Amino acid sequence: MDGSIALWMFGAVFIVLLMGYPVAISLAGTALVFAFAGDYLGTFDSAFLEALPNRLFGIIENDTLVAVPLFVFMGVMLEKSNVAESLLENMSKLFGTLSGGLGFSVVLVGMLMAASTGIVGATVVTMGLLSLPTMLKRQYDPALACGTICASGTLGQIIPPSIVLVLLGDVISSAYQQAQLDMGIFSPETVSVGDLFAGALIPGIVLVILYLIYLAGIAFFKPSACPALPVEETDNSLYLNLIMGLLPPLILIIAVLGSIIGGIATPTEAASVGAMGATFLAFLKKQFSLQQLKVVAQDTTQVTSMVFFILIGASLFSLVFRGFGGDELIEELLSDLPGGVFGAMLVVMLVMFLLGFVLDFIEITFVVVPIVAPILLAMGISPVWLGIMIALNLQTSFLTPPFGFALFYLRGVAPASIKTSQIYRGVLPFILIQLFLLTLLAIWPDLATWLPTIIYGN
Amino acid sequence: MLNKLIRFIDATNQSISSMVSWLLALMVLTMFCIVVLRYGFNIGSIAVQESITYMHGLVFMLAIAHTLRINGHVRVDILYQRWGKKGQAIVNLLGSLFLLLPVCAFIVYISWDYVSSSWSYYEGSREAGGLEGVFLLKSLIPLMAFLLFLQGLSEAMKSICTLSEKQ
Numbered sequence: 001m002d003g004s005i006a007l008w009m010f011g012a013v014f015i016v017l018l019m020g021y022p023v024a025i026s027l028a029g030t031a032l033v034f035a036f037a038g039d040y041l042g043t044f045d046s047a048f049l050e051a052l053p054n055r056l057f058g059i060i061e062n063d064t065l066v067a068v069p070l071f072v073f074m075g076v077m078l079e080k081s082n083v084a085e086s087l088l089e090n091m092s093k094l095f096g097t098l099s100g101g102l103g104f105s106v107v108l109v110g111m112l113m114a115a116s117t118g119i120v121g122a123t124v125v126t127m128g129l130l131s132l133p134t135m136l137k138r139q140y141d142p143a144l145a146c147g148t149i150c151a152s153g154t155l156g157q158i159i160p161p162s163i164v165l166v167l168l169g170d171v172i173s174s175a176y177q178q179a180q181l182d183m184g185i186f187s188p189e190t191v192s193v194g195d196l197f198a199g200a201l202i203p204g205i206v207l208v209i210l211y212l213i214y215l216a217g218i219a220f221f222k223p224s225a226c227p228a229l230p231v232e233e234t235d236n237s238l239y240l241n242l243i244m245g246l247l248p249p250l251i252l253i254i255a256v257l258g259s260i261i262g263g264i265a266t267p268t269e270a271a272s273v274g275a276m277g278a279t280f281l282a283f284l285k286k287q288f289s290l291q292q293l294k295v296v297a298q299d300t301t302q303v304t305s306m307v308f309f310i311l312i313g314a315s316l317f318s319l320v321f322r323g324f325g326g327d328e329l330i331e332e333l334l335s336d337l338p339g340g341v342f343g344a345m346l347v348v349m350l351v352m353f354l355l356g357f358v359l360d361f362i363e364i365t366f367v368v369v370p371i372v373a374p375i376l377l378a379m380g381i382s383p384v385w386l387g388i389m390i391a392l393n394l395q396t397s398f399l400t401p402p403f404g405f406a407l408f409y410l411r412g413v414a415p416a417s418i419k420t421s422q423i424y425r426g427v428l429p430f431i432l433i434q435l436f437l438l439t440l441l442a443i444w445p446d447l448a449t450w451l452p453t454i455i456y457g458n
Numbered sequence: 459m460l461n462k463l464i465r466f467i468d469a470t471n472q473s474i475s476s477m478v479s480w481l482l483a484l485m486v487l488t489m490f491c492i493v494v495l496r497y498g499f500n501i502g503s504i505a506v507q508e509s510i511t512y513m514h515g516l517v518f519m520l521a522i523a524h525t526l527r528i529n530g531h532v533r534v535d536i537l538y539q540r541w542g543k544k545g546q547a548i549v550n551l552l553g554s555l556f557l558l559l560p561v562c563a564f565i566v567y568i569s570w571d572y573v574s575s576s577w578s579y580y581e582g583s584r585e586a587g588g589l590e591g592v593f594l595l596k597s598l599i600p601l602m603a604f605l606l607f608l609q610g611l612s613e614a615m616k617s618i619c620t621l622s623e624k625q
Binding site: 016021022023029057066268276297301306313359360403 | 482492493515522528532536537549564565569595598
């Protein structure tokens with residue numbers, strides 16, 4: 001069978017996707033058209049499609065993925081009960097009197113909120129609405145303000161417990177099994193979502209520190225770009241407010257993350273505790289009502305069905321892709337590259353970076369990762385390192401003009417007085433920081449793999 | 459007549475979606491109780507554990523159709539957002555006719571034997587003490603496709619209405 005039809009299918013789906021019909025159906029529909037045409041022309045064995053019902057049932061039965069609606073519930077609940085708003089308000093009161101302080105608060109709140117929602121769009125929009133007007137009013141350089149908000153908003157990809165890491169963990173874990181079986185290892189090692197969370201922790205924190213160093217540098221060398229707020233009379237109630245605002249979400253995140261990384265609870269169990277904790281928090285803040293619960297549950301249901309529908313569409317797509325011999329073709333292409341593992345990894349990263357302009361994280365995780373990950377893992381790459389590299393790479397892609405998702409989201413909520421070119425200029429230094437960390441991680445995979453090894457042994 | 463059909467489909471899927479979203483709230487609560495019972499009292503029940511899978515499956519499978527109506531499924535909107543109301547209606551009409559409806563019909567077709575063989579012996583849980591409704595859980599696959607098919611019809615009709623409106 002000629003695998004090149006599979007590549008034509010990839011091209012075709014790309015064009016269909018650009019038309020703007022929902023991604024899940026575009027994937028499934030295009031694949032189906034190719035399957036029928038191939039069956040008619042005798043280049044495709046329709047027996048491949050018989051596996052579909054079992055695949056779909058596998059999605060329903062998958063225990064790891066139950067964590068997704070629970071984490072989404074937790075995030076939506078925190079968002080609707082305005083935890084981020086009061087956090088940002090109190091923090092900027094604390095840091096605001098320093099030059100660059102407002103930027104610091106945005107990064108830190110972005111980190112905390114990202115850890116609890118993990119949805120890029122939501123974080124960028126929230127932060128854009130909350131902090132951009134304040135920063136502009138305080139004479140922040142608009143480019144700097146926009147860059148800081150976009151970058152902080154994308155932290156949700158990499159900082160656990162991000163939802164995409166749950167999805168990525170599930171996909172990489174089955175790819176890892178497959179790679180080892182292909183190599184003739186019949187008692188394969190496993191990799192879990194917990195491994196990926198642990199692996200993401202150090203790179204995520206390093207990233208936040210690098211952001212903060214950059215802001216501190218600006219504050220030192222060019223204080224006019226990020227002036228301090230005028231000193232208001234601070235009383236003790238500020239510190240009390242800050243602690244009261246900061247502690248509950250912090251405890252929640254540490255409890256959820258700690259129990260997963262510590263191996264005490266599965267991600268699903270920890271997520272349910274997080275979801276109940278967020279509800280309790282809303283209750284304490286007097287933001288909880290039956291009406292509110294209904295809204296949160298409905299939003300969560302929609303996000304969940306959106307995510308899983310992509311998974312359904314992608315599983316039909318990858319079945320047909322395999323049926324045309326696409327996976328063998330990709331394997332040949334990747335193993336024939338000069339530079340061996342390094343070359344293969346570099347090409348995969350570049351392709352994903354470009355795909356990140358059009359597709360978002362979930363789609364790339366479900367469509368591209370299952371195709372390339374088994375091949376890369378069979379070359380001996382560590383699964384945790386691969387996962388974190390993918391996450392960091394896509395995060396960079398979402399920041400990169402002109403197509404980065406984060407930029408669109410911010411453009412959507414930024415006032416018209418902000419020029420798009422200012423947003424682009426503002427994110428540039430952050431993209432350089434991302435690339436720096438990506439290089440660092442490529443040179444020292446230990447940055448990602450050290451912590452999981454310490455915690456889980458082997 | 460057409461309007462009635464559109465309204466009927468939309469209302470059906472909407473009420474299913476809001477029902478399952480309450481189920482989602484129940485699922486959060488149940489999962490939390492499982493955790494408390496397991497870590498606090500060392501009590502576990504396979505049936506309750508499996509009920510999570512059932513609730514989860516019901517929630518996301520049955521809400522897919524309504525999510526289509528409220529435009530909750532992600533699109534690549536680089537071009538789409540610039541295409542105006544009519545252009546978008548064309549995309550949606552063509553997408554419904556040539557992508558969505560065939561895919562849904564195909565899923566019903568391909569899963570028919572799979573599900574009916576499960577029904578033939580009322581397939582139950584593989585675990586002792588588990589829930590005995592695996593055949594029902596498997597039925598979610600064609601049911602999801604059926605509901606989405608209906609919603610696709612409704613969306614196609616709405617696109618036609620948009621296109622036939624005067625400027």
